[in-house]
Amino acid sequence: MKGLSPTVAIIAAFIAIIVPVLVAVASRKWKLVKTSEDYLVAGRRAHWALVTASVTSMYIWGSSVMGSAEGAVNNGISGVWIYPMYAVGLWVFGIWASKLREVFPYALSYTEYFRHRFNSSLHLLVIIFAIATSFSGAWIQGLAAGHVMVGLTGGQVPYWVGVAFLGVAVLIFTVVAGLWGSLISTWIFTLIAMPICAIVGVATWVALGGPTPIMETAQQLFQGGKMAPELFEIFRPSALINYLIPVLAWALFSLPMQQDYWQTAFAIRDPKSVGRAFRHAGNWWFFMPFISATLGFAALVLMKSGKMPDVPGSQAYASLVGMYLPTWTGVLFIWLVMAATVGSVGAAVVAIANIIGSDIYRAYINKSATDDQVKKLVRIMVVIVTLGVIAVALTPMSILMVLLFMPMYTAPFVFGFVASQYWKWISAWPIFVGGLVGFGVGTYMFLGMGLWGWAMIAAFVSAAIITLVGSAAAKDNFDFSILKSYKG
Amino acid sequence: MGATTALLWIAIVSSTVVLIAYEIWNAIVVSKDFAKMAREARKED
Numbered sequence: 001m002k003g004l005s006p007t008v009a010i011i012a013a014f015i016a017i018i019v020p021v022l023v024a025v026a027s028r029k030w031k032l033v034k035t036s037e038d039y040l041v042a043g044r045r046a047h048w049a050l051v052t053a054s055v056t057s058m059y060i061w062g063s064s065v066m067g068s069a070e071g072a073v074n075n076g077i078s079g080v081w082i083y084p085m086y087a088v089g090l091w092v093f094g095i096w097a098s099k100l101r102e103v104f105p106y107a108l109s110y111t112e113y114f115r116h117r118f119n120s121s122l123h124l125l126v127i128i129f130a131i132a133t134s135f136s137g138a139w140i141q142g143l144a145a146g147h148v149m150v151g152l153t154g155g156q157v158p159y160w161v162g163v164a165f166l167g168v169a170v171l172i173f174t175v176v177a178g179l180w181g182s183l184i185s186t187w188i189f190t191l192i193a194m195p196i197c198a199i200v201g202v203a204t205w206v207a208l209g210g211p212t213p214i215m216e217t218a219q220q221l222f223q224g225g226k227m228a229p230e231l232f233e234i235f236r237p238s239a240l241i242n243y244l245i246p247v248l249a250w251a252l253f254s255l256p257m258q259q260d261y262w263q264t265a266f267a268i269r270d271p272k273s274v275g276r277a278f279r280h281a282g283n284w285w286f287f288m289p290f291i292s293a294t295l296g297f298a299a300l301v302l303m304k305s306g307k308m309p310d311v312p313g314s315q316a317y318a319s320l321v322g323m324y325l326p327t328w329t330g331v332l333f334i335w336l337v338m339a340a341t342v343g344s345v346g347a348a349v350v351a352i353a354n355i356i357g358s359d360i361y362r363a364y365i366n367k368s369a370t371d372d373q374v375k376k377l378v379r380i381m382v383v384i385v386t387l388g389v390i391a392v393a394l395t396p397m398s399i400l401m402v403l404l405f406m407p408m409y410t411a412p413f414v415f416g417f418v419a420s421q422y423w424k425w426i427s428a429w430p431i432f433v434g435g436l437v438g439f440g441v442g443t444y445m446f447l448g449m450g451l452w453g454w455a456m457i458a459a460f461v462s463a464a465i466i467t468l469v470g471s472a473a474a475k476d477n478f479d480f481s482i483l484k485s486y487k488g
Numbered sequence: 489m490g491a492t493t494a495l496l497w498i499a500i501v502s503s504t505v506v507l508i509a510y511e512i513w514n515a516i517v518v519s520k521d522f523a524k525m526a527r528e529a530r531k532e533d
Contacts, residue, residue: 030529045522053514077492080499141502191515198507202500211496219489284510294496468522 004330006156009149012331013165016338020173023184038375039178039264040108040354048273051181051264055090055281057186057343058260060288060336062192068295069287069320070313075239076231077297081241083289087282089251094278096256096418099266101274103421104483108358109351110262110417113361116483117420118428125432127359129439130259130411134488136406137260138348140280141341142166142393148337151318152330158397169391174349177264182346182364189339194288196339199323201291204356207324208298218301226304246453250407253460256417257410259351260344280375292317345389346386353381386400407456408446412438415464423471424478429465438463 035037073080104113111130115123141162148160173181208214208487221227230236254262268274299316302308311319358379362369369377414429442459445451 030526031532032525045525047518049514049517049520053518077495187514187518191511192513194507198504202504205500211493215489215493215496232489234492234495235498280510284507284514287503287506287510290499294499298495370530398515 001397004152005135006153008151009157009327009334010161012334013149013162013338015236016335016342017165017169017172018300019188020169020181020185020342023173023181023188024176027173027180027184032176032180036357036371036378037108037233038180039357039375039378041263042179042183044267045269046180046183046264046267048277049280050095051217051277052280052284052345054183054186054264054347055261055278056284056288057190057193057339058264059086059090059281059285060190060340060343064235065428067314069299069317070294071243072293072296073300073303073313073316075236075243076228076300077234077238078236079243079296080234080290080293081240083246083293084286085247086251088248089255089287090278090282090285092252093255093261093265094275094282096421097262097278098271098275099418099421100262101271102266104486105271106486107266108263109266109354110257111259111359112363113417113483117478119432121362122362122428122432123359125435126257126413127355129231129413129435130257130355133254133258133406133409134260134348134351134355136387136409137258138389139215141345141348141391142389143396145337145341146393146396149398151375152333158392163390163393165338166341166345166393167386169338170345170389171348171383171386174346174386175379178348178382179267179350180377182343182350182387183208183264183267185346186343189343193339194284195430196276196336197288198291198441200325200329200332201295203329204295204324205291205298211294211298214298214301216389217305217307221301222233223406227301231300245344246456249453249456249460253411253414256409259355260347263347263351263354295320304386333389345386349382349385349389352385353378356381367463404437404452405446408439408442408459409444410434411456412463414460416467419467422477424480425475426467426471426478427476429468429474429475433470434463434466437466447470 027033032043068080068083071082073079075082098108100110100113104116107113107289113125114126140294145162145166146159147162149157150159150163160460173185177184205211218227218232222229222232231481264273265278268277296313296316298309299320302320303310308319308323357374361377362374366373412435414432416426416434420426420431438459442455445455445458449455
């Protein structure tokens with residue numbers, strides 16, 4: 001893995017760009033984009049299984065592979081549960097997505113819901129947080145693309161090259177085909193990434209001789225007192241409490257406020273299949289981190305026995321692969337990272353352009369805008385946002401803080417958003433006030449106290465209490481037929 | 489230790505089988521849908 005030739009790395013990244021080019025050509029040939037609705041929500045003509053693959057791709061981040069191994073290095077065998085449990089977010093999102101398609105069938109963005117269900121003040125507040133969330137997600141992927149290219153070539157390829165390849169790939173398919181481009185590209189990349197995850201993981205286990213020799217070494221370490229018995233517990237309580245609660249909080253409090261996921265839900269042809277698409281994405285995702293997580297346990301045993309040098313948990317998987325697999329495996333990693341980053345960034349820039357086009361331009365700036373004007377504007381916005389992502393990602397920095405802070409934007413609004421689809425008495429100002437208070441409480445706990453998992457929960461709970469109490473005191477009486485009849 | 493070894497085997501084998509099975513299923517279902525869309529696009533021409 002270390003010292004992959006710069007020429008090979010650049011050729012591998014260049015080949016990855018061929019996929020978006022082919023997607024752009026196919027979408028023009030099949031005339032997929034005629035209207036702004038085609039561009040923003042794939043004309044609501046996407047097969048649910050296409051959305052399943054696309055959502056799975058958006059969920060595969062660099063941290064999914066490296067972080068899942070880290071969980072087992074730090075917690076023993078119980079650590080294998082940490083990353084797969086993010087799937088709960090997708091399973092639950094399927095329920096909420098089905099509900100919103102039912103109450104607001106012609107939505108282009110989830111933020112539009114706040115304008116028609118509540119008022120423009122809350123709408124504009126949510127827009128700010130929604131854009132910040134999607135931009136942060138794209139920024140993280142930009143950073144990851146730069147870091148991986150440097151890491152795989154031992155620093156021989158400069159950081160900016162990875163970021164530039166990502167930006168070019170995203171621009172190609174998003175400008176031409178919008179969400180169709182994102183859906184098809186991420187589908188292809190998922191079909192590439194999943195076998196790579198399996199092949200690299202299984203090949204590493206084969207090189208180790210399978211679990212039996214690893215467990216024989218673990219037995220000797222256990223008998224010699226070098227491995228504590230709790231490292232072998234599959235349901236170790238302390239690991240489950242410390243890690244699973246923040247993981248579930250992230251999954252439940254972040255996804256419902258991300259336009260990247262909502263636009264795929266709005267794109268599905270049959271509204272009754274929306275839940276099914278996300279359930280299957282959750283199932284598919286659930287099984288992805290297990291292989292790398294089990295290798296994290298193998299790395300723990302090898303490090304304890306002195307057969308592998310001590311490395312931080314986040315580097316354990318890459319180190320193991322580097323020790324046991326040939327150098328060319330790095331090419332597969334470039335493809336895996338391109339698959340993860342290109343899909344997620346493409347979805348994020350289309351999401352931001354959608355919010356600006358549908359929620360700001362058409363709603364406030366030019367209410368009589370023609371479809372061609374909207375389509376032209378969102379294409380320009382896709383270019384500007386992508387260039388913005390490249391610009392901020394060109395400064396190499398830690399991705400951890402950006403990643404962990406993201407749910408602070410979203411957690412305070414989740415309760416009001418979801419509850420107001422079921423209860424007509426939930427009113428606007430408590431969500432507005434609760435959102436700001438929740439954001440303040442969460443930010444203080446995150447930055448001032450360093451409690452990132454609990455900060456999300458506190459942001460959610462404080463906002464939910466204000467929303468419930470405030471709405472009970474000043475009840476709304478919303479007529480949901482307004483949303484059902486709205487057609488843009 | 490025997491139980492942990494078995495769990496590792498189950499995790500590796502079941503994950504690999506499910507990932508590949510989903511891959512094949514999804515590729516077939518979505519490809520068929522794209523083929524249908526391509527046919528419809530040709531008809532429009």
